[in-house]
Amino acid sequence: MTAVERLQRLFLQSVENGFGEPEWNRQPDSLYAPQRYILGMGGKRLRPVLSLMAAEALGAQAEVALPAAHAVERFHNFSLIHDDIMDEAPVRRGKPTVHTTWGTNTAILSGDALLVMAYESLRQLPDAVLPQALRVFNRTALEVCEGQQWDMDFETQDHIQEGQYLQMIRYKTSVLLGCALELGVWAAQGNAELAAALYSFGLELGTSFQMHDDILDAFGDPSEVGKQVGGDILSNKKTMLYLHLKAQRPDILATWQDARSTEKVEAIKNAMIEVGSLAYVESQRVAHFHKAMEALAAAEAKGCRTEDLAHLAQWIFERKA
Amino acid sequence: MTAVERLQRLFLQSVENGFGEPEWNRQPDSLYAPQRYILGMGGKRLRPVLSLMAAEALGAQAEVALPAAHAVERFHNFSLIHDDIMDEAPVRRGKPTVHTTWGTNTAILSGDALLVMAYESLRQLPDAVLPQALRVFNRTALEVCEGQQWDMDFETQDHIQEGQYLQMIRYKTSVLLGCALELGVWAAQGNAELAAALYSFGLELGTSFQMHDDILDAFGDPSEVGKQVGGDILSNKKTMLYLHLKAQRPDILATWQDARSTEKVEAIKNAMIEVGSLAYVESQRVAHFHKAMEALAAAEAKGCRTEDLAHLAQWIFERKA
Numbered sequence: 001m002t003a004v005e006r007l008q009r010l011f012l013q014s015v016e017n018g019f020g021e022p023e024w025n026r027q028p029d030s031l032y033a034p035q036r037y038i039l040g041m042g043g044k045r046l047r048p049v050l051s052l053m054a055a056e057a058l059g060a061q062a063e064v065a066l067p068a069a070h071a072v073e074r075f076h077n078f079s080l081i082h083d084d085i086m087d088e089a090p091v092r093r094g095k096p097t098v099h100t101t102w103g104t105n106t107a108i109l110s111g112d113a114l115l116v117m118a119y120e121s122l123r124q125l126p127d128a129v130l131p132q133a134l135r136v137f138n139r140t141a142l143e144v145c146e147g148q149q150w151d152m153d154f155e156t157q158d159h160i161q162e163g164q165y166l167q168m169i170r171y172k173t174s175v176l177l178g179c180a181l182e183l184g185v186w187a188a189q190g191n192a193e194l195a196a197a198l199y200s201f202g203l204e205l206g207t208s209f210q211m212h213d214d215i216l217d218a219f220g221d222p223s224e225v226g227k228q229v230g231g232d233i234l235s236n237k238k239t240m241l242y243l244h245l246k247a248q249r250p251d252i253l254a255t256w257q258d259a260r261s262t263e264k265v266e267a268i269k270n271a272m273i274e275v276g277s278l279a280y281v282e283s284q285r286v287a288h289f290h291k292a293m294e295a296l297a298a299a300e301a302k303g304c305r306t307e308d309l310a311h312l313a314q315w316i317f318e319r320k321a
Numbered sequence: 322m323t324a325v326e327r328l329q330r331l332f333l334q335s336v337e338n339g340f341g342e343p344e345w346n347r348q349p350d351s352l353y354a355p356q357r358y359i360l361g362m363g364g365k366r367l368r369p370v371l372s373l374m375a376a377e378a379l380g381a382q383a384e385v386a387l388p389a390a391h392a393v394e395r396f397h398n399f400s401l402i403h404d405d406i407m408d409e410a411p412v413r414r415g416k417p418t419v420h421t422t423w424g425t426n427t428a429i430l431s432g433d434a435l436l437v438m439a440y441e442s443l444r445q446l447p448d449a450v451l452p453q454a455l456r457v458f459n460r461t462a463l464e465v466c467e468g469q470q471w472d473m474d475f476e477t478q479d480h481i482q483e484g485q486y487l488q489m490i491r492y493k494t495s496v497l498l499g500c501a502l503e504l505g506v507w508a509a510q511g512n513a514e515l516a517a518a519l520y521s522f523g524l525e526l527g528t529s530f531q532m533h534d535d536i537l538d539a540f541g542d543p544s545e546v547g548k549q550v551g552g553d554i555l556s557n558k559k560t561m562l563y564l565h566l567k568a569q570r571p572d573i574l575a576t577w578q579d580a581r582s583t584e585k586v587e588a589i590k591n592a593m594i595e596v597g598s599l600a601y602v603e604s605q606r607v608a609h610f611h612k613a614m615e616a617l618a619a620a621e622a623k624g625c626r627t628e629d630l631a632h633l634a635q636w637i638f639e640r641k642a
Contacts, residue, residue, distance in 0.1 A: 026463065031470040082433060086426040105407040105473060108429060112403060113466040115433065119440060120459045127452045131444065134451070138441045142347065145434040149352040152426060 003308040004315065007052045007062060008045050011073075014066050015039075023117055034098045034110040035117070038077045041093045046316070047072040047180040053312060054184025054198050057304045067124035068183035071137065072176060074118035079144055081111035086152065094226070115141075122183075129186040132195075136186075140179035147172030154238050162243055166207070174206030197299035198309075204292035205313055211285040214239040216321065218269055219278065224320040230265035240284065244277035289317050324629040325636065328373040328383060329366050332394075335387050336360075344438055355419045355431040356438070359398045362414045367637070368393040368501040374633060375505025375519050378625045388445035389504035392458065395439035397497060400465055402432035407473065415547070436462075443504075450507040457507075457520075461500035468492030475559050483564055487528070495527030518620035519630075525613035526634055532606040535560040537642065539590055540599065545641040551586035561605065565598035610638050 001009075026032060048069030055065035083089075084097040085107050091097060099107035118137075125133050150168040154160050181198040185191075216225055217232045218241060232239050236257065245268070246253050252271045256264045272278050292313055300306045322330075347353060369390030376386035404410075405418040406428050412418060420428035439458075446454050471489040475481050502519040506512075537546055538553045539562060553560050557578065566589070567574050573592045577585045593599050613634055621627045 023463070026467065028467060028470050028474055030474055031467055082429055086429060106470070108403055108407060109466055109470055109473075112433075112436065113463055115436060116459055116462040116466065119455065120463075123452065123455045123459060130451050130455070131448045134440065134444045134455075138437055138444060141437040142344070142434055142441075145430055145437065146347065146349060146352055149349050149427070149430055152430075153349055153351055 002311070002315075003053065003056075004049055004312055007049045007056075010052060010062055011045055011048045011066070011069055014063075014070070019066060019070060020117070020121065023120060030102070030106060031110055031113055034081070034102050034106060035077070035114050037101070038081060038092075038098055039073070041095060043093065045073065047076050047176060049312070050177060050180040050202060051184040051187070053308050054181045055188040057198070057299070057306060057309055058185060058188035058190045058194065059305065060188035065184045065187040067121050068133070068180070068187045070121035070124075071118045072180040072183065074114050074121055075137075075141060075144075076176060078111045078114040078118060079148070081107055081114065083148060085111075086148070125183075125187055126189075129189065133183055133186050136179050136182050136195075136199075140175045143171040143175045147175075160238050160243060162240065165238065165240055165243055169210040170203065170207055173210045174203045177206035177209070178202035193302055194299060194304055197295055197302060197304070200295035201292050201299065201309065201313075204288045204295060205316060208285050208288035208292060209316055211240060211281055211288065212317070212319070214241055215278070215281060215285065218265075218272070221320060226321060230262070230269070233265050233268045234260050240281045241272050241277050244280050245272050245275055248275045248277070289313070323632065323636075324374065324377075325370055325633055328370045328377075331373060331383055332366055332369045332387070332390055335384075335391070340387060340391060341438070341442065344441060351423070351427060352431055352434055355402070355423050355427060356398070356435050358422070359402060359413075359419055360394070362416060364414065366394065368397050368497060370633070371498060371501040371523060372505040372508070374629050375502045376509040378519070378620070378627060378630055379506060379509035379511045379515065380626065381509035386505045386508040388442050389454070389501070389508045391442035391445075392439045393497060393501040393504065395435050395442055396458075396462060396465075399432045399435040399439060400469070402428055402435065404469060406432075407469070446504075446508055447510075450510065453516075454504055454507050457500050457503050457516075461496045464492040464496045468494070468496075481559050481564060483561065486559065486561055486564055490531040491524065491528055494531045495524045498527035498530070499523035514623055515620060515625055518616055518623060518625070521616035522613050522620065522630065522634075525609045525616060526637060529606050529609035529613060530637055532561060532602055532609065533638070533640070535562055536599070536602060536606065539586075539593070542641060547642060551583070551590070554586050554589045555581050561602045562593050562598050565601050566593050566596055569596045569598070610634070 024032060024036070051065045051068040051072055052062040056062050080092065081098045084092060085099045085104055089097050090100050098110060102110070122133055122137055123130070147168050147170070150164070151172055154164070154168065178199040179202070181202040182195045185195040185198055214232065218229060220229050222229055232242070236242070242253070249271060252268065256267060293310070296306045296309055296313070345353060345357070372386045372389040372393055373383040377383050401413065402419045405413060406420045406425055410418050411421050419431060423431070443454055443458055444451070468489050468491070471485070472493055475485070475489065499520040500523070502523040503516045506516040506519055535553065539550060541550050543550055553563070557563070557574070563574070570592060573589065577588060614631070617627050617630055617634070
């Protein structure tokens, strides 16, 4: 069993063992059933694992970081519920989304309550680290909202710079990975230097992760990814692949603008390969991964045990889905 | 100038003086403009005034409770933005609601960010009181969500008991007034006994306040209330007036069920007077006000200076709008 599997199990068992029990027993069930539904959907549990692993990297028991792990997982799922409403997404992980099942109003409200419950998890941390934990958590939460707003704003804007895209994915995705790690450091009574180093590790890993996601959405193996590829291309989503192709060959994107066919997906993918968009984004993905490993080396130099985190990063880097 | 006016002014000036400045200067503006819009709509600023007044009642400077005051005001406005989406309300305080102006997606997201910013205000409290402040704030925030969910659930339910209605308004409205006061106590380094006493005062005052709201919606003077009365009656809203009338004369409500006329409003109002619904709810409103004053007397016995709070309660009790 790898460290990731061990910590995934620890996290899931903590729920069975009663973590968050007082909240799950509340009424009305119409508010809490959607939360149990989305939290039970599965997935890699990447964010909570990062919190737990950070605590272990500092020589503490992973258990001390369980409040942090639940805080970031709850926050992540709150954002999924609300994002799915905004994106009008019918399906997540092969199941109907919360608003599809319970309606938009209950989805808004369940999400709100789950955000509050993220703070209730955070409150289980030792009093002494609560101020630092709240600081990074609040800043991150605002940034995630800002990232989602940028993402929506970009849909109606013609000229997006690569730098704007980078800031958007950093806010929407990367900062929460950094936050998960930093919270693990605070939970293990770590210091500000280690908090900063592991935060940077998460930030760069998250950016590499998101670029990987964009590549898999277009170029992944459907049998591995578990869904048809090309969704981003069909919806003209402004990924880094799209922005690179647009800068080189705006005519190709313009030609296929309104199409929703598999021909469009193939044509755009071929163009992305020929023009060098895929190679460019792949090089950026690798570059951010290397930055992540540099941040990890800095943490190691400060006394952090980084072996498991390095393995996890490698696992993330090599994933096919 | 009354104490209420003085503290309203202190609260509003704190924004001009830069409270929350780092947050208001963030981007994208499409996320923050809706927040400034709703926070600038005016109103009694009842919740922040309660926090500030509680601190003064303990002999502290009102300023120490500014973080608490902004936390409850931000939370309240977050809940208004999201409630207005769920209720499909086009207008608030005579102006278009946030989702009407900026669209539902931005309204969801601005509300989310405002909830986070409420926690960011809370974080400005002294570290030593943060755990207690977070405990009451989280519990209250969950209860407010639950109250809203009960309220939505009641719309499609035929048989609502008075006790269910009471719990709903307690959660949806009263607990936040209790929370505002309790946070003021913690901000002033008060003890758990005073926190509990002023929380109870707010809880009962809030319940009386909501019953008053329901009465004014049907029986208020339109020139004082500033809008046409009878909205609750037209939409068959299950207020305590409605539940009382339904228990006595279900036939009258059934007759007018689908009507949306001024005749309906007049007929139902007359029935509510004849059957004793108005007198009953009025007696309940008075009873909860007396419970509030008893809680205030208990706080006074523990050394709290209650004169301003008593005046504020009286002002709330006598309001015409």
